[in-house]
Amino acid sequence: MKVKETDIVNIVIAGTAGQGxxxxxxxxEFAAQKSGVERVFGSEMHGxxxxxxxxxxxxxxxxxxxxxxxxxxxxxxxxxxxxDIFICLEPVEALRRGIFAxxxxxxxxxxxxxxxxxxxxxxxxxxxxxxIVEILKEYSNDIHTINATKICLNNFxxxxxxxxxxxxxxxxxxxxxxxxxxxxxxxxxxxxRDPDINIKALHLGIEEGNKVNYI
Amino acid sequence: MKSDSRFIDETGKVLMLGNEAxxxxxxxxxxxxxxxxxxxxxxxxxxxxxxxxxxxxxxKDYLVHQWAVNEAVATSSCAGAAWxxxxxxxxxxxVGLNVASDALSVxxxxxxxxxxxxxxxxSDPGSLGSHQEQNERFYAWMLHLPTIEPHTxxxxxxWVKLAFDLSEKYDLxxxxxxxxxxxxxxxxxxxxxLKKGKEKGEFIRNIPKFNSLPPHAINNHVRLYERIERLRExxxxxxxxxxxPGNNKIGIITSGVPFGYTMEALHQLELYNVPILKLGMIYxxxxxxxxxFIQDLEKIIIIEELEPFLEIKISExxxxxxxxxxxxxxxxxxxxxxxxxGLVATTLAKIFHKKPNEQMIKAIDxxxxxxxxxxxxxxxxxxxxxxxxxxxxxxxxxxQLENTVVCGDIGCYVMSFFPxxxxxxxxxxMSGGLSAAIGMSTKTDQKVxxxxxxxxxxxxxxxxxxxxxxxxxxxxxxxxxxxxxAMTGHxxxxxxxxxxKDFSIEKVCRALGVxxxxxxxxxxxxxLTKSIEEALNAxxxxxxxxxxxCGLQAHRYRMQQIRSIESQGEKAQxxxxxxxxxxxxxxxSRILSCPAIRRVEIDGYETMQIDDDRCIRCGVCYQICPNGxxxxxxxxxxxxxxxxxx
Ligand SMILES: Cc1ncc(C[n+]2csc(CCOP(=O)(O)OP(=O)(O)O)c2C)c(N)n1
Ligand code: SF4
Ligand code: SF4
Numbered sequence: 103m104k105v106k107e108t109d110i111v112n113i114v115i116a117g118t119a120g121q122g123x124x125x126x127x128x129x130x131e132f133a134a135q136k137s138g139v140e141r142v143f144g145s146e147m148h149g150x151x152x153x154x155x156x157x158x159x160x161x162x163x164x165x166x167x168x169x170x171x172x173x174x175x176x177x178x179x180x181x182x183x184x185x186d187i188f189i190c191l192e193p194v195e196a197l198r199r200g201i202f203a204x205x206x207x208x209x210x211x212x213x214x215x216x217x218x219x220x221x222x223x224x225x226x227x228x229x230x231x232x233x234i235v236e237i238l239k240e241y242s243n244d245i246h247t248i249n250a251t252k253i254c255l256n257n258f259x260x261x262x263x264x265x266x267x268x269x270x271x272x273x274x275x276x277x278x279x280x281x282x283x284x285x286x287x288x289x290x291x292x293x294x295r296d297p298d299i300n301i302k303a304l305h306l307g308i309e310e311g312n313k314v315n316y317i
Numbered sequence: 318m319k320s321d322s323r324f325i326d327e328t329g330k331v332l333m334l335g336n337e338a339x340x341x342x343x344x345x346x347x348x349x350x351x352x353x354x355x356x357x358x359x360x361x362x363x364x365x366x367x368x369x370x371x372x373x374x375x376x377k378d379y380l381v382h383q384w385a386v387n388e389a390v391a392t393s394s395c396a397g398a399a400w401x402x403x404x405x406x407x408x409x410x411x412v413g414l415n416v417a418s419d420a421l422s423v424x425x426x427x428x429x430x431x432x433x434x435x436x437x438x439x440s441d442p443g444s445l446g447s448h449q450e451q452n453e454r455f456y457a458w459m460l461h462l463p464t465i466e467p468h469t470x471x472x473x474x475x476w477v478k479l480a481f482d483l484s485e486k487y488d489l490x491x492x493x494x495x496x497x498x499x500x501x502x503x504x505x506x507x508x509x510x511l512k513k514g515k516e517k518g519e520f521i522r523n524i525p526k527f528n529s530l531p532p533h534a535i536n537n538h539v540r541l542y543e544r545i546e547r548l549r550e551x552x553x554x555x556x557x558x559x560x561x562p563g564n565n566k567i568g569i570i571t572s573g574v575p576f577g578y579t580m581e582a583l584h585q586l587e588l589y590n591v592p593i594l595k596l597g598m599i600y601x602x603x604x605x606x607x608x609x610f611i612q613d614l615e616k617i618i619i620i621e622e623l624e625p626f627l628e629i630k631i632s633e634x635x636x637x638x639x640x641x642x643x644x645x646x647x648x649x650x651x652x653x654x655x656x657x658x659g660l661v662a663t664t665l666a667k668i669f670h671k672k673p674n675e676q677m678i679k680a681i682d683x684x685x686x687x688x689x690x691x692x693x694x695x696x697x698x699x700x701x702x703x704x705x706x707x708x709x710x711x712x713x714x715x716x717q718l719e720n721t722v723v724c725g726d727i728g729c730y731v732m733s734f735f736p737x738x739x740x741x742x743x744x745x746x747m748s749g750g751l752s753a754a755i756g757m758s759t760k761t762d763q764k765v766x767x768x769x770x771x772x773x774x775x776x777x778x779x780x781x782x783x784x785x786x787x788x789x790x791x792x793x794x795x796x797x798x799x800x801x802x803a804m805t806g807h808x809x810x811x812x813x814x815x816x817x818k819d820f821s822i823e824k825v826c827r828a829l830g831v832x833x834x835x836x837x838x839x840x841x842x843x844x845l846t847k848s849i850e851e852a853l854n855a856x857x858x859x860x861x862x863x864x865x866x867c868g869l870q871a872h873r874y875r876m877q878q879i880r881s882i883e884s885q886g887e888k889a890q891x892x893x894x895x896x897x898x899x900x901x902x903x904x905x906s907r908i909l910s911c912p913a914i915r916r917v918e919i920d921g922y923e924t925m926q927i928d929d930d931r932c933i934r935c936g937v938c939y940q941i942c943p944n945g946x947x948x949x950x951x952x953x954x955x956x957x958x959x960x961x962x963x
Pocket of ligand 3: 913932
């Protein structure tokens, strides 16, 4: 379906504390500004949630707003089932925030798991990846998984760029409309430490994403 | 990286969080003094002020930002500054208002003139970053605090400016109330020029105004009513309240973030003709303005989070004006937790007899069908946290809390109650643990243990400690002297200034006369365990100070040192911990529970493994492993040693 300029774009990003969920959200928002969108409104979590906890952010933008405010982006939170794209930096975090997905959602998912302390203590079980994907498929068949952590470790000897890599991997889905790669690059240069490596990670992600056959 | 000029650019359109926009608004309003104690969702406000002042030192000519020891101190400090004739801003989290309320009750009565005072209360429906949930809007009635609720960052910026004007004009303390949601939501903000605040003011003696004792107390109360009534009259001209017209006979009154949910819910239900009154000011209300909106309607739905506040006031107006209109809200909406577009849409669907959106219902139902199997991921102490290591020693010394009660408190150690350690039995409020222990210890023969952090110690912990010393309460108090206000993000606060002035909690305890005192290090778990055992066998008040820097900060500092050594082409010595011969006894994963340790399968055998990237080299697991399976090796033996600070 072709995206209209007045459509509201809904992006859920989920992961664990320290994976760069909020940085990624900020990056998309500032890139959206560079692309000239008229409205941005999205919520992120600060404070207590940031010690090893689960982190989600809602990124939303609208390229052109209606005169009638009743049809515009007004809430910083995405409604249940309304995510256009779901960027998951950790597999079970996709399940935890699955409620924002529906058949219109495209999932891009990092396969690398980060088990919490209850898993290590063998007091809870971490579901296998294929089970997670099977559950998510009930929301939408449009699921693309990749081991971003492994790729980043192999290429950069670090997992700090997993978030940016996953953004790159998400770009070819077409679910982040109106924002060009140059906009992301500009923002990375302005706001991130180590812009060169991050831009490389972005392009590596795009390259991998381009290998997927999106209909 | 470019420097962040969003706070000082003269014009433009920038992206800002609600909290950033508040700071920008203060700078455009010419604020001169800011004081606060950190607390989610308002801690970052102070961080932005700090950043602005560091990057633009010329602003220091007129702007002072201070981190107070607690909210009551911050509030009175702001009043003190306002009474010299300057503009002051006082952010706090919702429970901070409980602490500040004693001071605020008097300041509101006296009035902030000749200056202005705006408080920025960050509410937290849904308890997203708090130890409780409350509707602190009711303070607006009790203390006569005119309360403004913005929805977007633009409104945060514009309305905090307006709040200063109103405070100055009507001699009222104004509350600019955000919630965790909009404080941390980003949107566009149109900038206006900055205004320089007053460098200096002067306190002019005015005994009746500033001494609210008899006979002036009642006069000031009378004056407060006059000031509130003048503001009430002016509301329709302030541009804070807005009507979205429609010809439906059912109307909606709402404010703040719930307005956003309401608009999108109505869009989803294709209900475009419902008239909406969006209130920017929720207290006081202008009776005529409300009457004009509701008088021709049959039903009014009030959409507000937590206990009914607007619903009660608007029902009162309808009754006074004898209007035949049904007012509903809390009958349909929950009085707890935060709202969402989904919640508002399903509730409105019921009221308007509409079918809720199928995509949404399907998502909710499907999610509920599998949610039980999602493994938990609660916040937990960082790898190498000295507080976690202390819990290990407490669990060992008490044989897993046998006949022991742990009175917990608020700081990172608030997370003690989570499994697998589950080492906290109760939490009240900052310093409430020690206070509870004082009473409890008189009524039980169980061993009573209380915990407190250094920031909480200064917030309100000194007083109960003095009491416990006075009565020689039979308590073991553990003080986490980690040198930071860690939980809220390590602000560069007054605690840091004290530490730089060579202050120590040990000296304070000695001066107060603590009868049994030890200073221990939780990175030496066997010694600490022994000390706790001894303390619990002794009678009267015992204090153990855990002197060990917050692991996260200590690790950041070490990494900096290592990077700087490496950037000079040198090598840094590194200790590595690794596991071989693991017997899967779970001592490290269930009793210490360090998140740098993971359970993996190698060649079909289960073993624990240490994640080098997350391990901060505290060495605790190495010391406690009962099977000697955790080993230490040193890398770059000839390189420079980089120990933890101290
Ligand atoms: C009245 C009140 N104000 C602020 C807060 C927010 N708050 C929670 S924990 C904390 C800091 C605790 O610091 P400290 O006692 O040093 O413990 P640490 O986090 O360093 O372990 C603050 C300010 C609160 N919960 N209640
Ligand atoms: S921030 Fe510091 S005190 Fe808090 S959990 Fe992490 S290491 Fe412990
Ligand atoms: S040394 Fe052990 S306890 Fe300390 S951080 Fe590393 S893995 Fe955790």
